[in-house]
Amino acid sequence: GAVVSQHPSWVICKSGTSVKIECRSLDFQATTMFWYRQFPKQSLMLMATSNEGSKATYEQGVEKDKFLINHASLTLSTLTVTSAHPEDSSFYICSATGPRGGGSYEQYFGPGTRLTVT
Amino acid sequence: AQSVSQHNHHVILSEAASLELGCNYSYGGTVNLFWYVQYPGQHLQLLLKYFSGDPLVKGIKGFEAEFIKSKFSFNLRKPSVQWSDTAEYFCAVSSYGNNRLAFGKGNQVVVIP
Numbered sequence: 326g327a328v329v330s331q332h333p334s335w336v337i338c339k340s341g342t343s344v345k346i347e348c349r350s351l352d353f354q355a356t357t358m359f360w361y362r363q364f365p366k367q368s369l370m371l372m373a374t375s376n377e378g379s380k381a382t383y384e385q386g387v388e389k390d391k392f393l394i395n396h397a398s399l400t401l402s403t404l405t406v407t408s409a410h411p412e413d414s415s416f417y418i419c420s421a422t423g424p425r426g427g428g429s430y431e432q433y434f435g436p437g438t439r440l441t442v443t
Numbered sequence: 444a445q446s447v448s449q450h451n452h453h454v455i456l457s458e459a460a461s462l463e464l465g466c467n468y469s470y471g472g473t474v475n476l477f478w479y480v481q482y483p484g485q486h487l488q489l490l491l492k493y494f495s496g497d498p499l500v501k502g503i504k505g506f507e508a509e510f511i512k513s514k515f516s517f518n519l520r521k522p523s524v525q526w527s528d529t530a531e532y533f534c535a536v537s538s539y540g541n542n543r544l545a546f547g548k549g550n551q552v553v554v555i556p
Contacts, residue, residue: 435486
């Protein structure tokens with residue numbers, strides 16, 4: 326149980342175009358989804374927290390207008406990289422949490438999406 | 444905000460050697476602690492977690508970790524590694540009641556057959 330998928334697994338796009346990445350929880354309802362960015366040989370950096378039906382909360386330094394996040398249902402969140410540039414090339418990973426009791430949460434991670442902007 | 448420190452980014456071991464990876468965090472309140480593993484070409488998988496109770500936590504694949512509150516540490520151990528343990532290991536921390544995770548920079552572990 327607790328499987329998270331991402332689509333596409335990799336994408337190459339031209340500079341200036343927009344790319345949409347989907348994150349789905351396959352067997353549970355994800356009240357919260359997270360988007361991370363991982364540079365080669367580095368750790369995961371949290372970009373934003375997405376709650377179903379409300380606006381995403383972005384981390385400091387992350388451009389809201391560039392990285393559009395939509396969490397329209399309890400099983401789907403999307404990240405759109407608008408007007409992509411080569412510096413946006415990275416590995417984007419989503420995770421999701423389901424309903425939990427108390428204040429302890431576990432995140433389930435998707436397989437990631439490799440974005441290359443040429 | 445929490446910060447998480449992992450030292451010795453690159454670790455090279457022979458099979459059957461013991462492994463210990465250090466993790467220290469900066470948050471002073473109640474925390475949830477995690478170790479994730481990322482095998483080459485695969486996604487993050489949870490090795491083990493600590494929410495409360497016994498500070499010695501046993502996870503999958505023979506891994507264990509010990510939460511020492513006084514040292515703000517959650518070190519990962521495995522008594523005898525295998526070649527298949529070659530992977531990147533990430534420590535992560537969240538504060539109780541907050542589901543946002545802060546990750547350490549990771550340890551790249553290479554096990555030589």
